[in-house]
Each structure stands twice: as C-alpha cells, then as structure tokens.
Amino acid sequence: xxxxxxxxxxxxxxxxxxxxxxxxxxxxxxxxxxxxxxxxxxxxxxxxxxxxxxxxxxxxxxxxxxxxxxxxxxxxxxxxxxxxxxxxxxxxxxxxxxxxxxxxxxxxxxxxxxxxxxxxxxxxxxxxxxxxxxxxxxxxxxxxxxxxxxxxxxxxxxxxxxxxxxxxxxxxxxxxxxxxxxxxxxxxxxxxxxxxxxxxxxxxxxxxxxxxxxxxxxxxxxxxxxxxxxxxxxxxxxxxxxxxxxxxxxxxxxxxxxxxxxxxxxxxxxxxxxxxxxxxxxxxxxxxxxxxxxxxxxxxxxxxxxxxxxxxxxx
Numbered sequence: 001x002x003x004x005x006x007x008x009x010x011x012x013x014x015x016x017x018x019x020x021x022x023x024x025x026x027x028x029x030x031x032x033x034x035x036x037x038x039x040x041x042x043x044x045x046x047x048x049x050x051x052x053x054x055x056x057x058x059x060x061x062x063x064x065x066x067x068x069x070x071x072x073x074x075x076x077x078x079x080x081x082x083x084x085x086x087x088x089x090x091x092x093x094x095x096x097x098x099x100x101x102x103x104x105x106x107x108x109x110x111x112x113x114x115x116x117x118x119x120x121x122x123x124x125x126x127x128x129x130x131x132x133x134x135x136x137x138x139x140x141x142x143x144x145x146x147x148x149x150x151x152x153x154x155x156x157x158x159x160x161x162x163x164x165x166x167x168x169x170x171x172x173x174x175x176x177x178x179x180x181x182x183x184x185x186x187x188x189x190x191x192x193x194x195x196x197x198x199x200x201x202x203x204x205x206x207x208x209x210x211x212x213x214x215x216x217x218x219x220x221x222x223x224x225x226x227x228x229x230x231x232x233x234x235x236x237x238x239x240x241x242x243x244x245x246x247x248x249x250x251x252x253x254x255x256x257x258x259x260x261x262x263x264x265x266x267x268x269x270x271x272x273x274x275x276x277x278x279x280x281x282x283x284x285x286x287x288x289x290x291x292x293x294x295x296x297x298x299x300x301x302x303x304x305x306x307x308x309x310x311x312x313x314x315x
Contacts, residue, residue: 002061004033004092004111004164005083009067009075010047011040013098016214017047021054023101029108034090035062036083040075042066047098061087071183072303076160077176084170091167095160096211100126103210110164113151113206120201121193122164123147123157124209131217137277138220143228151207156197160189162211169201179242184301187235194239222279229283231300233260233290241294257291264288 010017039047051064067078113122125146182188244250264284272281
C-alpha cells in the first residue's frame, strides 16, 4: 500500500530530473511512497524515458505519463488527478520540481508534520544552490529567500516547489485544481492555496523538510530578478482581481494598486538604507509596477514555448 505519492511536473530537463529522482531514492523514511512524473513535452518525452529507467533500476513504484497541453498548471493537474487514480490508497501528495533535490529526511519530515499538526497542506524551506559564485546582494535577494519559521501551524504557504497536500483537499475541488489562466505566467500554486485557505483547510510548516533548488546561471542576473519581481506583482494583482466582487470590489483592488505604489517608495528606501543594494531595493517598487501592468492587461508569459522551465512559481 502506497501512503504518499511524490509528484514531479517536468519539461525538457532530463539531467535535472535524474538528479531529483536520485534524491528520492536516497530518502530515509518508513513512509511507503510512489513517484509520478508528468512530462509536459509530449513530443520529446525525455522525462518519461528518464523516469521509466529510474523505476526499473530502483524498484520504486511509479508512473510516467505525458501531458499534451503545455503549461505548468496542466502538468500539475495531470499529476494530481493521475496519482489519485493510480494510487487509490495514498493519503499524501507531495510536489517537487525537476530543478530541485530533496534532502534525505524530507519525505519523512513533511509527512510527520501533516500528521502531528493535523494539517491539510504542509510546506517546507527551499534553499538555493547557485551554479556560480554571485554577489552577496544577489544571493540574499528577496526572491531567493525562504520562509524562516519553526515547525507548526501557519496561515498559508505560497509555492508548490516543496509542499504536501492531503487527498481530502483535492477531493474537495473539481478539476482543474490549478487555474490554467496562470499556465505561462506562474502563480497557479498561490491561487490554489488562496482558495484552500478560503475553504478553511489547515496549513502547517515543517522546518526539517528541506529542499535544495539548483539555480542556473540564466537566473543569476539583475534583469531576471527585476523581471521576476514585476511578474510577482502581476500574479498578486490577478489573484486579488479574481476575488473581487462587483464594482466596489474591483475599485478596492485598483485602490490597493495605488496604495502599493506609494508605499513601495518608502519600502525601497528602507531596504536601500539597510542593505546598500539598489537591486534589493527595487523589489517592492517593481512588484507594485507589476500590479499596475496586470491591471492594464500587460500579462507576461515567460514559460510559453520557450523550452525553459514551466515549473517556476512565484515566491
């Protein structure tokens, strides 16, 4: 009987997926688990080949299938829906990306937190391993940070790169679980967890369930970080707008945009005084600009047909 399923949406990262799977083979746990890999490159199918070789070599139970509709949300939805059917006894559905590796105690710790705190959804820290040596100001940028919290109940989590979702949560929603509107922008996980919180599901944090994200050189530039800051603001705006009801609700969201822009100047000044880093100081201002871009219909689609990661999520 499988108690937990580790879900991995993958897109054109065969070497990264091999590294992720190897970290799962090294888990020190008494929890019986299987692995689901969803290949979001149905034409290439490299992830399926890597996963099937892994299942043969390790004897770990698993399924590898292709999702023909491109987009991170489609891949995650296929992983959850497929895993629930393929492993009907599983209670816990864990998510890890194909640019991440799990520390040896990860699976044991995140499942233990779900049981100990009677949580429906559990998150854990994501630490970064950079491809090259970078300036400390970049290494400590807000987008490369992780929640620094003790294990226990929390209000919510924000990303799916290290999370656990109980079966009862998925059963409470009609598919699609992640809104495909966020496919190529990112943020489908933030939207999903917001809806989970609205339905009263309980969140917890496991400080011991650590994941390592391997950050490639193309993300280690000021331009990438600044663009990502603006995109995070757009995601936040779209999530707010989705929940706005009527004219008054939409007006409140636009008022929030204006307030955010004004406050961002003071926040940026405070960060600059504390860190002496213009790059870090630009983060709150660019997030506010991203909100305004979203209100004007300027929606980025950085993961559409690029051959790059479709699994990135907003921090």
